[in-house]
Amino acid sequence: MKQAFAFILIIGLAACSSQEDSFKAILGTEKGHFQGVSIGDKYEKVAKKTNGKAVATEAGLIACEYDEGDVSVVARYDFDGDILYSIQADLFFPDSSSLIKFENALIKQYSNSYGELTEDGGFFVWQENNQVEFTLADESIEFGEPKLSLTIYYFGY
Secondary structure (H helix, E strand, C coil): CHHHHHHHHHHHHHHHHHHHHHHHHHHCCCCCCECCECCCCEHHHHHHHCCCCEEEEECCEEEEEEEECCEEEEEEEEEECCEEEEEEEEEECCCHHHHHHHHHHHHHHHHHHHCCCEEECCEEEEEECCCEEEEEEECHHHHCCCEEEEEEEECCC
16 A cells, blocks of 8 residues: 555656646746746847747747647747847647646746736736736637647837
């Protein structure tokens, strides 16, 4: 009986570790709003951080597509001149269970970092210094597959 309990505990801890690793891999482990990049960063910094993931680069835009584990990520970084003003990340999950776990972890982390969330028209919203807004929406129904949409936008112009 003790061996069965120990085995279940090890499997449970491994699953939690794997979920946490997946969460960190998707959001990034470096300081920043998303993947070590923050609103207000210069184009060169974002280009360096997204090197190898970018599928399109041009003046005012860097677009990326990549997989982190079993999650497909499509990210778009938009610039005003040389300054990053928005990040749009669409996250496609293999199933709704993994989407829900990720969403709950993201809500917890963003609430710890940026304060209580508000709900606005089906979106979860956080604000940083009344200038940067984070919106999170579950768009699974619209896309017919488990999908989260995260938009980080500077609206202090």
